[in-house]
Amino acid sequence: MRCRAVSNKPSEKTVAVVGTGTMGTGIAIVAARGGAKTIVFDVDGSRAHAAIEQMGRFLRRSVELGRTTNEAGVETLRRTAATSSIQDLAEADLIIEAVFEDIQTKADLFKSLDEVIRPDAIIASNTSTLSITQLASASRHPNRVVGLHFCLPAQLMKLVEVTPGLLTDDSVVQRAEDICTALGQIPVRTKDTPGFILNRFVIPINNHAIRLVEKGVALPDDIDRAIRGALRFPMGPLQLVDLVGLDTQLRLCEAFYSVTHDPRHDCPPLLRQMVAAGHLGKKSGQGFYRYTSTGTFGA
Ligand SMILES: NC(=O)c1ccc[n+]([C@@H]2O[C@H](COP(=O)([O-])OP(=O)(O)OC[C@H]3O[C@@H](n4cnc5c(N)ncnc54)[C@H](O)[C@@H]3O)[C@@H](O)[C@H]2O)c1
Structure with a gap:
């Protein structure tokens, strides 16, 4: 079901x-703000609609902070439509999946996409750790x-790691890199290797910080x-895990x-326990910190 009208400039x-x-909503902001007609789709239709509302909140805050104009914000939303029907993806030039980090979920999605997408459409995965070649093998x-x-947060960060699989043209x-650049992002090419560049650093650091909490070394x-103080990181690793989502980590x-x-990539037992207890980070209101508002978006 299409829920919002969108403009359709040929360019x-x-x-x-x-x-x-968390990621899909940020990526949708990047796409729509960059001028693309943007369709957001989730198996849970209410989440697709919630994404448009989150986009609106983010854009209004960006206007308040003087980072964009009211007109640009309105146009960005006008370019965006939420749908709960995969058939609505038939017109897309580029499909970016940001579903759960689970090989079967992504493989099933790729098979469904095969039935609806255009013959020249690009299928992109936002996976952090899975092999692009293996994911691609699920597609025709x-x-x-x-x-x-x-x-993370996609709407504020410029980096995009661009990774061909073994069979990617x-x-x-x-084309994927050119679209990223046109949307204002900074593409960096990597080989199809687990964790690409970024998560080779980020996952071990986050796990290390969680293990320090687990051992009672520090709060x-x-x-x-x-x-933050010594390494000049803008955000501490436990703040980052709360933002990423403990379930996603x-x-x-x-x-x-x-x-x-x-072993540096293995899940610390404390992380597993916290997820079982429903402490998912900022999205649930409780992670390594407690939150009064549960949105994961900031301008
Ligand atoms: N959270 C991060 O920090 C981060 C950073 C970079 C990349 N990623 C990657 O982005 C992807 C998504 O992560 P996230 O943190 O946004 O997850 P999330 O749990 O916040 O959101 C996943 C969304 O996918 C939807 N979904 C699940 N199966 C679907 C399907 N078959 N079709 C349509 N929608 C479906 C869910 O309803 C949910 O809304 C993962 O591959 C993850 O590795 C995450």
């Missing part, structure tokens, strides 16, 4: 974002599958202050460790 690309959780069009790994990688705030560890068998 605009159509970008579809599948999965409107592995030559059109590419990794586009946006960083060079022209597809180039979360002291660990974060130490890392758990899925990332499971997917990453199953490939690398590196």
Whole structure:
């Protein structure tokens, strides 16, 4: 069911974002703000609608902070439509999936996409840890599958890791990179290797901080202050895990460790316990810190 009218200038690309959780909503902002007609789709239709509301809140805050104009914010929303029907992705030039970090979920999605997308559409995965070549093998069009790994929070961070699988056409990688650049992002190419560049650093650091809490070495705030102060990180690792979502960090560890068998990538028991207790970070109001507002978006 299409819920919002969208403008359709011929010069605009159509970008579809599948999965409107923490990352998908941010990626949708990047796409729509960059001028693309943007369709957001989630298996849970209410989440697709919630994403548009979150986008609106983010854009209004951006206007208040003087980072964009009211007109630009209104136009960005006008370019965006939420849908709960996968058929609505048929017109997309680029589909970016940001569903759960689970190989079967993504493989099933790729098979469903095969039935509806255009013959020249690019299929991109925002996976953090899974092999692009393996994901592509679930599609009838592995030559059109590419990794586009946006960083959290996608609406504020410029980096996109661009990763071809073994069978990806060079022209597809180039087109994907060009679209990212046109949307104002900074693409960086990586090989199809677990964790690409960024998560080779980030996952072990986050796990290390969680293990320090687990062992009672220091409190979360002291660990974060130490890392921010000494290493000049803008955010401490435990603040970051709360923003990423503890459930997502758990899925990332499971997917990453199953490939690398590196103990630094293995899920700390405390993380598992906190997820079981429903402490998912900022999205649930409780993680390593307590939150009064549960949104994961800031301008
Ligand atoms: N959270 C991060 O910090 C981060 C950073 C970079 C990349 N990623 C990657 O982005 C992806 C999404 O992570 P997230 O943190 O946004 O997850 P999330 O749990 O916040 O959101 C996932 C969304 O996908 C939807 N979904 C699940 N199956 C679906 C399907 N078959 N079709 C359509 N929608 C479906 C869910 O309803 C949910 O809204 C993962 O691959 C993750 O590794 C996450």
